[in-house]
Amino acid sequence: MRLILVLALALLSAPALAETRVPESRAEISLSFAPLVRDAAPAVVNIYARRVVAARRSPFADDPFFGEFFRDFGQSQPRVQNSLGSGVILSDDGIVVSNYHVIGEATDIRVVLNDRREYSASVLLSDEQSDLAILQLEGAADMPHLALRDSDTVEVGELALAIGNPFGVGQTVSSGIVSGLARSGLATGNLRGYFIQTDAPINPGNSGGALIDIEGRLIGINTSILTRSGGSNGIGFAIPASLVAQFVTQARDGQDRFLRPWAGINGQAVDADLSDSLGLARPGGVVISELEPLSPFAAAGLAVGDVIAAVDGQPVNTPAEMIYRMSVRGIGARVAVDYVRAGRPAEARVTLIAPPDEPPREELVLGREALFEGLRLARLNPALRDELGLEAGEGVIVLDPGAAGARIGLRAGDILQAVGRYGIERPADVARTLRQASGRVALQVLRGNRRVALRFRV
Template sequence: MRLLLSAFISLALMSSATAETKVPTNQTEISLSFVPLVKEAAPAVVNIFANRVVQQSESPFRGNPMFEGMFNGQQRMRPRVQNSLGSGVILSEDGIVVSNYHVVGMATVIRVVLTDRREFEAEVLLADQSSDLAILKISADTALPHLNLRDSDSVEVGELALAIGNPFGIGQTVTSGIISGLARSGVATGNARGYFLQTDAAINPGNSGGALVDVNGELIGVNTSILTRSGGSNGVGFAIPANLVARYVEQARAGNRTFTQAWAGIYGQAVDFSLAEGFGLSVPEGVVISSMHPVSPFAVAGLSSGDIVLSVDGQPVNTPAEMLFRMSVRPVGENINIEYLSGGEVREAEVALIEAPDTPDRDARTIQDGTLAGLGIANINPAIQQEMKLATSVDEGVVVTRVLGPLRRLGLRVGDVLSSINGQDIESTADVEDASKADSRGWQIDGVRGGQRFSYRFRI
């Protein structure tokens, strides 16, 4: 044992003798900490306080499962101010700020507070619920501290990362960790499911909209959600990649109020093990096209149902969300290069990035009189499909865009696709208008909701 210990010490001394010895030259090298990085990055991360006015029932039965439904539609409503707290990141010296939609969406007053305690009222330039991103603008007399965006495609698992934000409203906080995963999709964030970077840097409520930065102080993502059972961080946090943020900033500066997203016109699913066997793949990979709109740019490029998209612009895609992300980070009007499997052969194609066509005419209407008064409807076309998040397979018919009055209490919802009214087939908004004029006391409305058929019968 003594001989073994002696040999180990000798080996250690030999290793240290051959290693390069360097005297620390500055405080950073002496402290070996994130202090210089935090000092540089933290001033660009802000606290956001948002107020919104919501309508709340005054009924004493509100929340009571036994009696609440009996008084539905007959309850007095009163306005109530709802507060939300989150974080944001300044991206330019002239005051462009990014945050989450679920932090500032529908807010009537938004206050941005810097680390030096300066406060600014913020204007929403662009907000998008589907991606949970919002771009704000604040105005200051001097140049503001800001972070540069890094190409998030260059981020690798294992990189050090810092999460900076305002958790639980206690003040700006910095946590450290690593990038623990890439291309995470199917994770709920706000009202959306998207494509994220994963980190084990602690993220808690209030961190939403804050910065995920690398060791060079560049923004690699916007913190947006966590997986938790307790409400606190379990070391599984998600951030929207910087490349998508850059596209939103670009459109906000161009004056867009909503995000213009390229339209694929296809419905696809991830290739799992069983599908891979059926297609003769050695490993599960890619997104198989289940259905396709006749005017989809993928159809124009020569693809068809049953083909498997393997990569977009050289980046592998293994889920529909990943494929949509790859399309979203490129401007509409450009082309993307795809690699796909068709008939057992790997092929390449250029696919044009286009806006969803607003044809045939949506012919949006609101029924003004009669039993169906207050019902908003539109003919389904690709633009309506994209706006209302309808399944690609639902490419014709009439969709409900607004519901007021008795029909709302009945249970009809926005997004319902109408198939018949009182036995009359519905193929256009004109058909609904005609059916609404029927002089009848008994009514039947049939349709489809989320792929499931429904039928409402009532008398007036």
């Protein structure tokens, strides 16, 4: 009897626990997403992009012998290619975010709002690697837009809605949950990054559309699906809103391409086998395998063999995840880096920098006196690698092979390593060794991950 009395008093002293409330709307009675969609949908747009695709190259175009015979064979006219995708308005003056693969290299971009208004758009900033692009609607004002949510506050299990234009059928909403975070192993085409995973159905045409939470805030930009059939299998990926915010900031600052902070390190994820050899209690982090002299991590005291565990308090378990953490902070930020050295935890403060333009590029164009007139070369450095989208590499790169270089098979992007038996370190070395060449000569070239020998006679 006494226990019952105590429970009764406890309930009377905590009226909030027993409080009942009458539903205030029909939506609350039916548990509908309709009010949320009604507010968010006007900020999600359809994007129609048109690009001119170059004529298909002959497979013999770079062959020094057959190229002459097949020069005019199978030539086709450039053709117009149309693409359809989605986008999200982020400001009242018409800033729109979409995927690079929706608008990349487009010559004409048309944006259609939910209320059927149409605007022409121009690209302010784009980045193929992140698969993001920032657009500006021409003549736009007082536009509906979505607020961005800090991606680090998103949790697995949250309700999420995907809004876009799948298969071009018109604006469509699908629901699901956030089914995973820190997905950084995905690689689709040139897309490398860090993603939010959702089971909200995403299909072709949803690219660039919104993934929102139950408060109508943007948590990600839908970008790809994991599928074997071409349709949604319940595993979709969205680019986090925190990275989108950094893109918008750089676009408003006048950048036309995304500038990532430069780490100056090569590293790999620490798995179970590697963690044992490093003396770690559990797998995790990124172990530094190479460290460039100008790296800000080297300046902060880190060394080869150290294991980077966290950036600004957020754990990092892959190189892509570490670059993401740096990218959302931006160039000039000073971040705390937790790392492990010889089994002991340590911390450093690292100032994030742009890729340095050092050593000097020493760009050189060979003249008439050279074997390959018009061949344009430069010395690779971090800034040039970033501009060309190269992850690594040292030496002399071909910026333009010129007519004579193209005839023996040289291509833009080739890295020259040797002329005959002479090694190459700087552009001037190429000019000097070519002047001394005689008889049959071979150019040793690194093309992607392949080593190629291009032979010619002087």
